[in-house]
Amino acid sequence: MSKLNPQQQAAVKAIDHPLLVLAGAGSGKTRVITEKIAYLVKQGLPARHIAAVTFTNKAAREMKSRVSKLLDDKQQRGLRVSTFHSLGLDILRAESKTLGYKSGLTLFDEQDKHTLLRNLISHGAKDCDIDNVDSYARQIGQWKNAFVTPEQSVTIAKANEYPAANLYIDYTRSLKAYNAVDFDDLILLPVLLFQQHPAILEKWQNKIRYLLVDEYQDTNITQYQLVRLIAGNLGRFTVVGDDDQSIYAWRGAQPENLAQLQKDYARLHVIKLEQNYRSTGRILKVANQLIANNPHAFEKRLWSELGYGDPLRVLSHKDEQIEAQQIVSEIIHHKFKTGSNYQDYAILYRGNHQSRLFEKGLRENNIPYFISGSTSFFAYSEIKDILGYLRLFVNQDDDAAFLRVINTPKREIGPSTLEKLGAYANERHISLFAASTEFGLSQRLSEKAMHRLTKFRDWVIDTADRIERGDTFAVIEQFIDQIGYPQHLQEESKTKDSADRKLKNVYELIEWLKRIADKETDGQMPLAEIVAKIMLMDIMERNQEDEASDQVSLMTLHAAKGLEFPHVFLIGIEENILPHQNSIETDNIEEERRLAYVGITRAQRTCTFSYCTHRKRYGEVAECEPSRFLSELPEDDLEWVNKKQLAPEVIKERGKASLAHLKTMLS
Numbered sequence: 208m209s210k211l212n213p214q215q216q217a218a219v220k221a222i223d224h225p226l227l228v229l230a231g232a233g234s235g236k237t238r239v240i241t242e243k244i245a246y247l248v249k250q251g252l253p254a255r256h257i258a259a260v261t262f263t264n265k266a267a268r269e270m271k272s273r274v275s276k277l278l279d280d281k282q283q284r285g286l287r288v289s290t291f292h293s294l295g296l297d298i299l300r301a302e303s304k305t306l307g308y309k310s311g312l313t314l315f316d317e318q319d320k321h322t323l324l325r326n327l328i329s330h331g332a333k334d335c336d337i338d339n340v341d342s343y344a345r346q347i348g349q350w351k352n353a354f355v356t357p358e359q360s361v362t363i364a365k366a367n368e369y370p371a372a373n374l375y376i377d378y379t380r381s382l383k384a385y386n387a388v389d390f391d392d393l394i395l396l397p398v399l400l401f402q403q404h405p406a407i408l409e410k411w412q413n414k415i416r417y418l419l420v421d422e423y424q425d426t427n428i429t430q431y432q433l434v435r436l437i438a439g440n441l442g443r444f445t446v447v448g449d450d451d452q453s454i455y456a457w458r459g460a461q462p463e464n465l466a467q468l469q470k471d472y473a474r475l476h477v478i479k480l481e482q483n484y485r486s487t488g489r490i491l492k493v494a495n496q497l498i499a500n501n502p503h504a505f506e507k508r509l510w511s512e513l514g515y516g517d518p519l520r521v522l523s524h525k526d527e528q529i530e531a532q533q534i535v536s537e538i539i540h541h542k543f544k545t546g547s548n549y550q551d552y553a554i555l556y557r558g559n560h561q562s563r564l565f566e567k568g569l570r571e572n573n574i575p576y577f578i579s580g581s582t583s584f585f586a587y588s589e590i591k592d593i594l595g596y597l598r599l600f601v602n603q604d605d606d607a608a609f610l611r612v613i614n615t616p617k618r619e620i621g622p623s624t625l626e627k628l629g630a631y632a633n634e635r636h637i638s639l640f641a642a643s644t645e646f647g648l649s650q651r652l653s654e655k656a657m658h659r660l661t662k663f664r665d666w667v668i669d670t671a672d673r674i675e676r677g678d679t680f681a682v683i684e685q686f687i688d689q690i691g692y693p694q695h696l697q698e699e700s701k702t703k704d705s706a707d708r709k710l711k712n713v714y715e716l717i718e719w720l721k722r723i724a725d726k727e728t729d730g731q732m733p734l735a736e737i738v739a740k741i742m743l744m745d746i747m748e749r750n751q752e753d754e755a756s757d758q759v760s761l762m763t764l765h766a767a768k769g770l771e772f773p774h775v776f777l778i779g780i781e782e783n784i785l786p787h788q789n790s791i792e793t794d795n796i797e798e799e800r801r802l803a804y805v806g807i808t809r810a811q812r813t814c815t816f817s818y819c820t821h822r823k824r825y826g827e828v829a830e831c832e833p834s835r836f837l838s839e840l841p842e843d844d845l846e847w848v849n850k851k852q853l854a855p856e857v858i859k860e861r862g863k864a865s866l867a868h869l870k871t872m873l874s
């Protein structure tokens with residue numbers, strides 16, 4: 208605490224008023240949150256009455272680890288540090304009965320949501336066109352984030368939104384029938400619950416007596432409602448944020464929520480932090496000048512004592528292959544020259560697809576790296592399959608899971624059987640699993656088909672039973688062999704290697720489930736809860752152990768929020784990439800500028816931009832222009848390097864040479 212500056216100290220000690228800390232990047236906002244948790248505990252508020260929420264699992268984990276340096280195990284007991292969604296899930300699970308759910312609530316991911324919507328449309332949802340399913344899904348998500356219920360959506364929908372509004376009603380009803388919720392429900396349903404059941408709200412207000420929110424600028428309307436309800440009229444909260452880093456408008460984030468706080472809480476105190484403890488003066492100056500091009504509701508100044516630093520470099524490349532090679536070789540060189548570690552470097556980009564060539568380059572040079580938030584572990588088909596089974600074991604009404612696994616491995620239950628089953632379930636408003644047992648269905652199916660369905664159904668019930676009664680993980684390991692999943696992978700995969708890798712992923716998933724079960728409850732956690740928890744995680748969580756080792760980080764600008772690295776490479780700073788083409792077309796440059804600002808302000812000591820003059824787009828080589836954002840930066844603080852192109856062979860050779868050199872130095 209003694210190391211905090213006076214404004215930070217004031218923010219930590221302010222507990223009699225609701226508090227907003229509004230400050231620029233790297234000014235110690237997150238630090239204030241962690242110090243404040245420790246302060247509250249030391250003032251006598253038990254940790255179990257404190258909740259801190261942030262936006263990503265990674266940030267939550269980082270926060271937990273910072274807190275554990277300030278408090279011992281006993282002092283931390285019961286502390287909630289989590290994402291908004293994970294807090295919502297805890298509330299839902301605890302109160303699912305009141306909301307009319309059975310136990311074993313299933314969490315639908317985006318793909319499940321699409322599957323369900325497609326099913327509803329193909330079974331005759333009013334005026335809907337299956338080709339528009341993406342846009343309906345998006346619209347329903349937007350309504351949920353803007354705290355619009357299905358009934359309200361019908362009244363506010365514009366003419367062209369009617370089909371989506373009707374679909375929203377059907378979708379909500381089906382989710383309920385399947386005992387499932389989607390991601391947006393994790394916030395929306397707790398808010399509805401609290402509004403409708405004051406006694407339950409009071410219980411939770413009693414549990415969470417102080418609430419802290421990081422990255423507050425990215426909350427959407429529904430999340431803000433949740434904050435307001437939990438914090439109550441007294442406003443027992445501290446929220447910290449930076450309007451210049453609001454980068455989730457597309458998910459309904461409302462930086463206006465910052466101003467809204469002032470309206471809703473007359474006693475709100477606002478503290479500004481101005482000293483940046485992260486970056487050199489030059490990095491800050493460049494970032495500040497860039498963001499000055501956006502209109503500002505709140506004025507902020509940022510200064511740093513960390514020295515003026517090196518100019519920010521701008522690299523130009525002939526194409527994306529060379530860009531990747533050149534940057535990999537830069538990292539090798541720089542690491543060698545300065546004796547840094549791989550973990551000191553981050554490569555940041557606008558879209559996930561940009562990472563591919565960099566991965567290749569890093570791998571070819573044997574450089575350890577890790578990608579946050581890229582293709583999620585959960586997007587792998589083998590993981591979806593096994594999770595599908597687990598979901599079905601804990602909730603037989605989970606139709607998305609049912610469809611996922613019914614023919615994986617093949618059970619010769621053909622499309623026409625499934626179609627009839629679907630139609631029957633739809634008429635009767637019951638789940639596929641429930642329908643598969645009904646006499647009425649047997650009138651429509653051949654004996655053979657009915658027999659196969661019944662066999663599958665009996666097997667699911669039996670396995671679910673054994674899981675509930677006995678050694679969960681032994682049963683899980685057994686069923687994978689029992690259904691012949693390893694053979695299925697061999698048959699479906701192109702190579703034996705790929706089949707082996709997939710099977711390894713399956714076992715990794717099981718190990719991971721075991722760890723979750725052990726971590727909080729010594730292995731006593733019900734499978735339903737484990738599955739729900741795992742559906743909330745992403746790739747970052749899996750890499751928890753890997754992260755500790757020395758690796759170059761690759762991630763999108765969105766994923767980089769809140770983090771810091773000594774050396775940052777912001778790649779593909781080109782028109783149509785950053786700013787993104789869609790944003791140019793919809794005139795949404797300000798949000799792109801904030802993204803660039805987030806990128807630059809991750810850097811502690813050096814920041815390097817890179818762009819290509821040519822790049823393959825949609826299979827053709829197109830000419831590219833450097834991003835307009837580069838022209839907004841102070842010329843004196845930039846150093847334009849290799850405007851004249853090095854031959855690709857030279858770059859490649861240089862990379863190899865420095866790696867060889869490095870190896871000799873290390874041996």
Ligand code: ATP
Pocket residue numbers: 210211212215230231232233234235236237238239449452483484485768769770771808
């Ligand atoms: P962002 O807007 O990017 O999320 P932030 O405002 O949350 O940034 P922090 O991550 O809390 O900033 O702090 C930035 C860095 O400065 C961290 O390394 C943190 O440990 C350090 N820092 C914060 N406050 C102080 C202080 N008073 N003295 C020394 N270092 C500090």
Ligand code: MG
Pocket residue numbers: 236237238421769
């Ligand atoms: Mg922060």
